[in-house]
Amino acid sequence: xxAIQKEDVDVGKxxxxxxxxxxxxFVIFDGIVRxxxxxxxxxxxxxxxxxxxxxxxxxxxxxxxxxxxxxxxHRIGRLAVGENILIIVVGxxxxxxxxxxxxxxIEAIKAGVPIWKKELRKNGGRWVPGEHQHGTGKI
Amino acid sequence: xxAIQKEDVDVGKxxxxxxxxxxxxFVIFDGIVRxxxxxxxxxxxxxxxxxxxxxxxxxxxxxxxxxxxxxxxHRIGRLAVGENILIIVVGxxxxxxxxxxxxxxIEAIKAGVPIWKKELRKNGGRWVPGEHQHGTGKI
Amino acid sequence: xxxxxxxxxxxxxLLGTDIVVDAATGIALNGLIRDIAAKNxxxxxEIFDENGTFKDFVILxxxxxxxxxxxxxxxxxxxxxxxxxxxxxxxx
Amino acid sequence: xxxxxxxxxxxxxLLGTDIVVDAATGIALNGLIRDIAAKNxxxxxEIFDENGTFKDFVILxxxxxxxxxxxxxxxxxxxxxxxxxxxxxxxx
Numbered sequence: 001x002x003a004i005q006k007e008d009v010d011v012g013k014x015x016x017x018x019x020x021x022x023x024x025x026f027v028i029f030d031g032i033v034r035x036x037x038x039x040x041x042x043x044x045x046x047x048x049x050x051x052x053x054x055x056x057x058x059x060x061x062x063x064x065x066x067x068x069x070x071x072x073x074h075r076i077g078r079l080a081v082g083e084n085i086l087i088i089v090v091g092x093x094x095x096x097x098x099x100x101x102x103x104x105x106i107e108a109i110k111a112g113v114p115i116w117k118k119e120l121r122k123n124g125g126r127w128v129p130g131e132h133q134h135g136t137g138k139i
Numbered sequence: 140x141x142a143i144q145k146e147d148v149d150v151g152k153x154x155x156x157x158x159x160x161x162x163x164x165f166v167i168f169d170g171i172v173r174x175x176x177x178x179x180x181x182x183x184x185x186x187x188x189x190x191x192x193x194x195x196x197x198x199x200x201x202x203x204x205x206x207x208x209x210x211x212x213h214r215i216g217r218l219a220v221g222e223n224i225l226i227i228v229v230g231x232x233x234x235x236x237x238x239x240x241x242x243x244x245i246e247a248i249k250a251g252v253p254i255w256k257k258e259l260r261k262n263g264g265r266w267v268p269g270e271h272q273h274g275t276g277k278i
Numbered sequence: 279x280x281x282x283x284x285x286x287x288x289x290x291x292l293l294g295t296d297i298v299v300d301a302a303t304g305i306a307l308n309g310l311i312r313d314i315a316a317k318n319x320x321x322x323x324e325i326f327d328e329n330g331t332f333k334d335f336v337i338l339x340x341x342x343x344x345x346x347x348x349x350x351x352x353x354x355x356x357x358x359x360x361x362x363x364x365x366x367x368x369x370x
Numbered sequence: 371x372x373x374x375x376x377x378x379x380x381x382x383x384l385l386g387t388d389i390v391v392d393a394a395t396g397i398a399l400n401g402l403i404r405d406i407a408a409k410n411x412x413x414x415x416e417i418f419d420e421n422g423t424f425k426d427f428v429i430l431x432x433x434x435x436x437x438x439x440x441x442x443x444x445x446x447x448x449x450x451x452x453x454x455x456x457x458x459x460x461x462x
Contacts, residue, residue, distance in 0.1 A: 010151050011150050011151045011154060012149050012150045012151040012152075013151075015150060015267075019171065019221050021174050022173065022174060023171050023173065023221070024170065024171055024173035025168065025169070025170055025171060026167070026171065027166065027167070027168055027169075028150075028165070028166070028167035028168075028169065029164065029166055029167075029234065029237075029238075030154060030164070030165040030166075030167065030283060030338075031163065031164055031234070031370055032158065032162050032163055032164060032165065034161065034162065034163035034232065035161060043297055043369070044286060044287060044290075045369070046284065046286055046339075046362055046364065048342065049251075049339065049342045049362070050369070052342065055261070071196070074369060074370075076194050082158050082162070085370075086369070086370055093173065093222060095168065095170070095245060098168075099168075099238070099241075099242055102166075102238075103238055106234060106370055109370040110367075110368075110369065110370040111367075112367065113367060113369050113370070114286065114337075114339075114362070114364060114367050115365070115368070115369025115370070116286060116287035116365070116368050116369070117368050117369070118287070122343055127287050127365070127368070128368040129289050129366065129368065130365070130366025130367050130368040131216040131366075131368070149462025150382060157436075170462055182461070183378060183382070184461070185378055185431075185454055185456065186378065187434065188431065188434045188454070189461070191434065213461060213462075224462075225461070225462050245462055246381050248461055248462040249460075249461065249462040250459075251457075251459060252459060252461050252462070253378065253429075253431075253454070253456060253459050254459055254460070254461025254462070255378060255379035255456070255457070255459060255460050255461070256380070256460050256461070266379050266380045266457070266460070267460040268458065268460065269457070269460040270458075270460070
């Protein structure tokens with residue numbers, strides 16, 4: 001399951017659904033709205049492009065790290081402190097691949113999927129600056 | 140929660156219970172009974188020593204990787220293919236620490252916690268050889 | 279010809295989004311966005327420097343594909359194009 | 371003096387576990403385990419080499435603390451000790 005949605009997901013159910021022949025390890029990343037003096041977080045996506053990009057990243061991770069399953073749920077809309085923002089469930093035969101694959105996916109999402117976050121504070125909002133990427137320079 | 144037990148756990152509930160001020164990322168490891176032509180897996184622990192060791196590893200990981208929370212549930216007894224063997228839930232402020240902390244814990248468990256696995260096949264059983272550790276050599 | 283322009287994040291707050299324009303045939307990507315951004319000077323200044331060139335961090339897409347902003351003057355807009363303009367991403 | 375010996379995994383299958391023995395005062399760790407393992411030659415051969423020395427991979431604990439197997443001959447057993455003998459661990 002690859003999705004960009006407002007609704008939360010049940011991590012345990014995602015894991016159960018991803019189990020298949022040969023799975024020996026899951027590594028799950030769960031990004032949480034951190035209490036940086038904020039009231040809420042607002043997330044916005046360029047939906048179609050972001051979804052296509054998540055699917056591409058999942059396929060690339062599967063190939064590079066020999067993964068058996070990849071689920072990515074990125075939430076959008078208003079989220080309170082402590083809520084899940086992003087859940088990545090990676091299944092593999094062995095732990096090293098599951099760890100490397102999961103890490104690869106989160107780094108790729110941070111680097112290039114068109115989703116933005118705004119921290120809503122008592123005294124106003126602030127768009128979270130990206131860690132990566134410029135409009136110029138063909139790297 | 141650090142435990143060695145027969146019962147399975149609800150990963151989603153573990154995560155929810157671990158959320159605290161400052162948590163921005165969880166990394167979860169979930170080890171699964173892999174279908175290596177086996178019928179079941181039987182796990183045995185030197186319970187008191189293994190539990191003490193899991194607690195020591197959790198504390199060490201917290202210190203080294205600046206983690207906010209660590210939960211480890213290692214199951215014992217007979218487990219069918221696809222069942223959870225080991226669940227590690229690591230909470231941290233940021234993803235790098237959560238990944239490094241979770242990896243540290245699973246490697247430490249593999250290296251030195253007195254728990255053993257026997258693969259039960261149609262034609263008999265086989266104790267899984269350890270990846271580490273000898274009785275001699277003060278390394 | 280009809281073109282849709284989508285701004286995101288703080289660009290969207292200043293300039294709106296899903297803007298459908300009737301663009302002149304032969305217009306280039308930089309000219310198209312300059313014309314639209316001109317309606318709000320704060321929005322314009324977020325995206326363009328004093329020479330009317332895209333600021334370094336501004337990211338452009340045409341129909342879901344990245345366009346290097348230095349190529350914008352050579353990128354001719356076509357009928358039905360969807361153009362996206364946004365600041366660095368911060369998902370995850 | 372009373373001592374408890376615990377074998378695990380395949381050692382347990384061959385030799386049993388939670389064996390409470392009345393050990394002679396001054397007995398060393400290697401002697402204690404040799405005496406108990408002697409009751410089953412297959413179990414003995416899993417743990418000891420032809421010289422009666424612990425095989426390299428055998429792990430020993432006294433009261434939950436590792437004892438290097440090369441130190442076993444110098445390790446005197448005390449009343450109430452819990453000794454554990456096991457093959458390399460394979461949890462996780």
